[in-house]
Amino acid sequence: MLPVSENSMTIKRTIFYVSDGTGLTAEALGHSLLTQFEDVEFTQVRIPFLDDKAKALDAVERINATGEADGLRPIVFTTLVDQELAAIVHEADAYSLSFFETFLAPLEAELGVKSSHTVGRSHGSADSSDYKNRIEAINYTLAHDDGITDRDLEQADVVLVAVSRCGKTPTSLYLAMQFGLKAANFPLIPEDFERGRLPGTLNRHRSKLFGLTIQPERLANIREERRAGSKYASLANCRYEVAEAEKMMRREGIRWLDSSTKSIEEIATTILQELKLR
Amino acid sequence: MLPVSENSMTIKRTIFYVSDGTGLTAEALGHSLLTQFEDVEFTQVRIPFLDDKAKALDAVERINATGEADGLRPIVFTTLVDQELAAIVHEADAYSLSFFETFLAPLEAELGVKSSHTVGRSHGSADSSDYKNRIEAINYTLAHDDGITDRDLEQADVVLVAVSRCGKTPTSLYLAMQFGLKAANFPLIPEDFERGRLPGTLNRHRSKLFGLTIQPERLANIREERRAGSKYASLANCRYEVAEAEKMMRREGIRWLDSSTKSIEEIATTILQELKLR
Numbered sequence: 001m002l003p004v005s006e007n008s009m010t011i012k013r014t015i016f017y018v019s020d021g022t023g024l025t026a027e028a029l030g031h032s033l034l035t036q037f038e039d040v041e042f043t044q045v046r047i048p049f050l051d052d053k054a055k056a057l058d059a060v061e062r063i064n065a066t067g068e069a070d071g072l073r074p075i076v077f078t079t080l081v082d083q084e085l086a087a088i089v090h091e092a093d094a095y096s097l098s099f100f101e102t103f104l105a106p107l108e109a110e111l112g113v114k115s116s117h118t119v120g121r122s123h124g125s126a127d128s129s130d131y132k133n134r135i136e137a138i139n140y141t142l143a144h145d146d147g148i149t150d151r152d153l154e155q156a157d158v159v160l161v162a163v164s165r166c167g168k169t170p171t172s173l174y175l176a177m178q179f180g181l182k183a184a185n186f187p188l189i190p191e192d193f194e195r196g197r198l199p200g201t202l203n204r205h206r207s208k209l210f211g212l213t214i215q216p217e218r219l220a221n222i223r224e225e226r227r228a229g230s231k232y233a234s235l236a237n238c239r240y241e242v243a244e245a246e247k248m249m250r251r252e253g254i255r256w257l258d259s260s261t262k263s264i265e266e267i268a269t270t271i272l273q274e275l276k277l278r
Numbered sequence: 279m280l281p282v283s284e285n286s287m288t289i290k291r292t293i294f295y296v297s298d299g300t301g302l303t304a305e306a307l308g309h310s311l312l313t314q315f316e317d318v319e320f321t322q323v324r325i326p327f328l329d330d331k332a333k334a335l336d337a338v339e340r341i342n343a344t345g346e347a348d349g350l351r352p353i354v355f356t357t358l359v360d361q362e363l364a365a366i367v368h369e370a371d372a373y374s375l376s377f378f379e380t381f382l383a384p385l386e387a388e389l390g391v392k393s394s395h396t397v398g399r400s401h402g403s404a405d406s407s408d409y410k411n412r413i414e415a416i417n418y419t420l421a422h423d424d425g426i427t428d429r430d431l432e433q434a435d436v437v438l439v440a441v442s443r444c445g446k447t448p449t450s451l452y453l454a455m456q457f458g459l460k461a462a463n464f465p466l467i468p469e470d471f472e473r474g475r476l477p478g479t480l481n482r483h484r485s486k487l488f489g490l491t492i493q494p495e496r497l498a499n500i501r502e503e504r505r506a507g508s509k510y511a512s513l514a515n516c517r518y519e520v521a522e523a524e525k526m527m528r529r530e531g532i533r534w535l536d537s538s539t540k541s542i543e544e545i546a547t548t549i550l551q552e553l554k555l556r
Contacts, residue, residue: 011389011390013389021310022543022544022546022547023547024306024456024543025306025307025310028302028303028307029303029306029307029377032303032357033378033381033382033385035396036359036378036385036394036395036396037385037389037391037393037394038394038396039391040389040391046556048547048551049548075385079310095388097385099307100311100314103311103375103380104311104314106375107311107315107353107375110353110373111289111318113289113315113317113318115315116315116316117314118313118314118316134448134542135445138447138451139447142423145420167413169416169417170416170455173451173455174455177451177455177542178302263409264455265300265302266299266300268300269300269301269302269326269327270327273326273327278324
């Protein structure tokens with residue numbers, strides 16, 4: 001018999017992500033596993049920075065109390081480097097899956113070396129060059145958002161172009177934050193279409209250009225939420241802008257993708273792939 | 279005998295992350311596993327959007343060619359939902375670890391339901407409410423960066439305060455991007471210390487306030503890179519500002535943390551925990 005909640009046939013389960021770091025990696029993997037179970041309703045709880053025995057015992061208590069309240073044992077995903085703390089957490093009355101224990105032993109065998117069992121190394125320290133690159137990239141990207149300036153474009157790793165509200169800004173910030181890439185972005189506006197050329201000095205940076213486009217109906221919906229009833233948001237205008245932008249990108253030989261149904265992560269990954277960055 | 283490179287005792291291995299989605303989850307978990315092996319030099323390659331047989335065969339070829347060039351078989355981490363494609367990739371002459379296959383079967387057993395084997399659901403579609411929340415949060419955060427305005431602060435989930443160059447902007451953007459939180463931030467400047475009170479209308483939003491502080495030496499280094507030789511960057515001034523900011527936060531009862539050695543992810547996770555967000 002399947003475990004079901006009192007008033008419906010929906011299965012409900014509580015998931016804990018327990019980590020001695022942020023728990024973000026455990027949550028990301030757990031989340032992508034859980035999306036494979038559409039008919040189950042999950043409550044997800046992250047317990048980060050579990051780095052001593054008292055916190056481990058607290059976590060066990062919390063997991064057990066949740067199991068009693070739910071009437072079903074929780075599922076616990078752990079990324080705990082400290083084996084003693086892991087052993088305590090795995091004592092909870094829960095179904096536990098350890099991401100580290102599952103994979104570290106086979107990796108040690110394959111690499112022929114022991115793992116260091118050091119806590120909290122996955123996001124890099126504030127002194128690392130990786131970290132400085134990210135901060136510098138974020139600053140650069142903010143200073144080059146939405147066509148603010150076309151100075152220093154030779155430093156850019158990528159320059160996004162698109163009509164207003166296609167996702168240029170979130171994509172640029174994600175590229176900076178996640179990959180440390182300097183991402184500038186420029187809006188394509190009716191004046192550019194009338195002049196029949198790219199804004200500012202963009203033609204000098206053609207190899208870094210990447211375009212976003214969008215279904216006109218979707219663009220009209222997004223713009224309508226911002227400026228209801230405006231010409232800017234009208235379907236006719238959105239159709240015009242999208243058609244002109246695509247014409248311009250085709251003529252200038254700019255690679256582009258349709259952002260309509262894509263997540264920020266998917267857009268960013270496609271850009272890296274197409275521009276052969278990293 | 280350990281596999282070593284030609285001119286040194288450093289072990290070098292190539293890692294592939296192969297996914298039918300972005301591969302970001304595979305890379306995140308793989309990366310946190312690899313940080314446990316300090317003495318190995320890893321080259322990491324992500325192969326995203328592997329969604330047909332031709333791409334799977336291409337990947338196998340690329341993995342095998344790399345293995346031949348390296349003189350050592352690559353390590354392949356996969357998150358492939360499609361079992362047929364997974365089978366092809368796992369034919370490569372490599373050491374393969376499948377994140378999905380390893381955990382989906384035990385999860386199916388525990389949940390009592392079959393997984394749907396649907397590709398690309400982990401980052402949410404562009405139509406989901408999650409996605410809209412993220413975009414809205416990013417827009418809000420950009421409009422409330424660095425004390426631009428104290429309007430609409432009742433909509434903020436969190437308001438960061440700190441002296442200039444403590445990491446307010448990257449942290450705010452990360453909170454918005456990763457968690458869909460509306461994060462405003464305000465600089466604490468010498469005028470605030472002289473007046474002896476929080477800037478603008480912040481005192482009305484005390485429950486949302488969170489402070490960042492930093493070691494004065496580190497702050498002086500960071501500021502020196504921006505404005506070399508300035509009073510702003512001098513150690514004496516950094517000491518003064520940090521001491522005054524901490525005094526103000528203590529007096530106003532604002533929780534805070536020292537960002538000196540923390541990653542953006544760690545700072546953000548601590549803020550969520552302290553303010554009991556999500």
